[in-house]
Amino acid sequence: MDLKITSLVIAIFWPLAWSQLDSCASAVDCGRCTTIPDCVWCRETNFNGDRCMTRDQAKKAQSQCSSQFVVDPQVFIDYVKNVPLAEASKLDDPIQLKPQRVSVSNARNGQTYTIPVEFKQAKDYPIDLYFLMDLSNSMADDKASVEKLGSKLADTMRNITRFFSMGFGSFVDKNRFPYSWPEQKTYSFKNHMKIADNIALFTSEVQRAGIVNTYDEPEGGFEALVQAIVCTNEIGWREKARHIILLITDNYSHLLGGILTPNDGKCHLNGIDYGFGLLHDYPSLGQISRLVQELSMNIIFAVTADVAKAYQAFQPLVRGSSVGVMSKDSSNVVTLVEEQYKLITSSVELRDNANNGVKLRYFTNCLDKDSSVRETASCDKLKVGSLIKYNITIEIDQCPAGKSTHRQTVVVSPVGLTDSLVIDLEIECDECPCERADSVSCPHQCDELTYCLEPSRIPKELESDKIAQECSKFNMTKDDPSSPELFPMRRCEIFDNATDCRRDFVYGYTQNDEKVVLFNNTICTPGFKFELTSNIAFMMMGSLVAVGLALLLLWRLLLFIYDRKEYAKFINESQNAKWTADNNPLYVEASTNYNNPAFQQGRQK
Missing domain, CATH: 4.10.1240 (Hormone receptor fold)
Structure with missing residues (x-):
């Protein structure tokens, strides 16, 4: 019985094992051969045998296929920029991700390549915090609290990093009915203070900003949010810093305003004022989500309890955002910012922009060194100094269509951070050009x-x-x-x-x-080609016209002859008719006469 089972197992799995051992031989052309790991192609004209073979087989067959005729493209991975991880200082920017730039050239279709990557939260990583505050009339008590809490917030954040700066902007709504009262002048966004390390100026600008009455309850927070995100120079975002926007409101935000021109997601600040409030509609949720990801922003929605559910529903759409519930007078802003910042920085997630047949996969065991590596781009429970080691695999599923996409730039970055790894990828889709000796036909060059x-x-x-x-x-x-x-x-x-x-x-x-x-x-032969082609063209055109006219005249002649013949036939038949003009041969006399008796009686009376 054991012998039968053993024989059955061998019968089932032997073909599979053989196919794995000799998978190269299954490739019938050079292009397919070079997509199989460890397979090479022999393009020697007089070679007899399977041209696709393993590297070891190619070495043994050098007498029949010398190395110069072996197609064996090798990938080249060059760590162009690989600066060590470093903490922040006054002179140097922090480095949280390494390497910073890698070149992968001669990558083969169907192959996978691995790049080891490290991420470490740097101590004293700079923070840019921009207050974006709703100044509609219901926020008067909240504004008073923020005026008093500026210094306390700065002290709290400086316990996290020495390099902390703040800015201040406000919003109300579009200056048009029904968003505001006709007699009350409102605005969509004002940038009161550029991001700076100046707490006194921050407090002064908050005090100077006035409360504005509005007509409807939803406000224009999302429109102001887009400007705070995209106006990099005007807001003062530093290149190497964590960018945080604290949006403070007690109301919902408009998503549709009835203006035909959509929001273009570009900066339109004129001084401190946003000048396109009446020209562009409110932005969509999709626009905000895309801009937050592209410009590495962290959004904290600091809202009151009665509207928190709406913002919590929106939060998953924006990676790197969070929702905090304020007290009625915003007196817990400092605690809220500290808690939300710790929440944001307690995790890391790597994202990329790979497409066109290229896919990136992430493998790590995060902080659990005793566990096995798993596929994930996210790790949590991070603290300052936590080191995460990733293995990023680059998979090329297919050759991208069009030569312009054979060279791609893939950017990998942690969500909400400006650190990035740039991968310059060159995909070789023509390992076996059709001009090679093993080709039969190909388009010319x-x-x-x-x-x-x-x-x-x-x-x-x-x-x-x-x-x-x-x-x-x-x-x-x-x-x-x-x-x-x-x-x-x-x-x-x-x-x-x-x-x-x-x-x-x-x-x-x-x-x-x-x-x-x-x-x-x-x-x-100057002039010959043009004159020859011109004469031929004119001759052909003249011939076509002449033949067309001849056919038209012939058709008219035949039609004329046919009409005359039919008319003569009609006249001849009319003259030979056998009935007279006053006697219709189809007429038959009545066979029965009928008299109406009632009619006769009427006449007798």
């Missing part, structure tokens, strides 16, 4: 190569530097009896309409895998 022979003919709209770089890969020489043998050889004939010249040349590969272009003399 005649048009491209003619610019190599005559650089002066490169059109202005084309990039001459790139063309020159491609041309440098070819060895261009005069065609003569001593020229090397090319395989396969492509023959080109290029006509230049501007000069009426024709250039003949051939190109291909030598046995030593050298790209060669062999060119003959240029043949110029």
